[in-house]
Amino acid sequence: MNAHSLPxxxxxxxxxxxxxxxxxxxxxxxAALDDVRAHVAEALDSGRTVNEALAGLGPAQTFAAQFREELGLPEEHEADETIGARLLHVTAVVVAVLGGVMNVWLETAARDLSLGVAVLLFIPAVLSALPLVLPAHLRVPVGLANAVVVTAFVVLMIGGVGAFFAPLALQLWVAVIVPWRVSKGLDLSQGLMLRILGAVTVALPALLLVAGMTSGSLGWSLATAAIAAVLIALALGFALGLRFTAWVVAALGVALLIAAFFDPGMLVLGAWWVGGYYLSFGVGSAVAWTHAARPAPRGPAATLEA
Incomplete structure (x- = not known):
């Protein structure tokens, strides 16, 4: 029987x-399709039924898993999860570098800073980059160790340089927890309470701004009101399940971190922490959402033509 003309x-x-x-x-x-076609055609030519031929292969999912294993391919969805995990670790490196630059800038402005001390301030960036270059089986334990070490450093040095590495500690924990939760079925599109909790945290700075303007402790300005309105709109979008809001929140976090360099006033640390939180929350949510939104497989003709 023709291998391309099957029941x-x-x-x-x-x-x-x-x-x-x-x-x-x-x-x-x-290659997988050709193997199955050849197997079925050979079975039919030898007098067996199509059901007998397919029974020898096992369910399609099982055959696919065996095919992946033989070729050394990652399990289904594993490639997407790996990309998401790498993005979280890349974000951690960016936050670590920004934290090092901010500390160098502030310390240089306060006193003479030696080259050796300046180099030490970028050790967290080196640690954050390790999961990107180590073998796959070491990435999770090293990422977890980094989160613990940097968190301890922040706690011990919270009154000094450690304060500006607090966003890094948060991002390192996000890089460990989010891939793990995604592998366990985290789905932001289905978790209403999770979306509401995220929306509240995004809106909290806006609510504080509104409260400050209402009470008179914070001067009213059109710019402040606009910022509060944007944050509330983002929070509502997140609660409604609009996935793009996660990326907008992450971009807002980057903007706040960069803006802190140009306005080193009394509120610089607060802006730094909020920016770091927004970045970690936004990227972490985007990774979880992207995985949950992975499109369903298409039919054979469409998939092969892609």
Whole structure:
């Protein structure tokens, strides 16, 4: 029998197999399909039924898993999760570098800063980069160790340079916890209470601004009112499940961190912490949301043509 002219039951199996291998390279998907077609055609030519032929292969998901294992490919969704985890660690490196630069800038303004001390301030950035270059089996334990070490450093040095590494400690914990929770089924699109909790934390600075302007402790200004309105709008969008709001919150966090360099006043540390929180919350939520929103596998023709 022609290997490309198979019974409908076999074509259904091929479609299921393609769905299970939707994230694999096109040549891998094609090779898997060719193997199944050849196996079924050979079985039919020898007098067996299509059901007997497919029973020898096992369910499509099982066959796909075996095919991945033989070729050394990651499990389904693992590639997406790895990309998300790497993005979280890259964000940690960015926050660490910014924290080092901020401390160097402030310490230089206060007193002469030696080159050796300046170099030490970038050790957290080196630690944050380790999960990006180490073997896969070491990334989680090293990431967890980094989170513990940097958190301890922040607590011990909170009255000095440690204060500006607090956002880094938060981001390191996000880089450990979010991939783990995603692997356990975290789905922001389905978690109403989780979205509401996130919305409240995003809106909290806006509520404080409104309270300050209302009580008179904070001078009213159009700019302040606009900032409060934007934050409240973002919080509502997050609560409603608008995924793009996570990236907007992350971008706002970056803007606040950068703005702190240009306005080193009494509120610089507060702006730094809020910016770091927004960045960690935004990127962490975006990674969780992106994984949850992964599109369903398409049919064989559409997938092969992609």
């Amino acid at each position: 409908a039951r076999a074509e259904t199996y091929l479609e299921q197999l393609l769905g299970a291998l939707a994230d694999a390279p096109a040549d891998v998907r094609a």
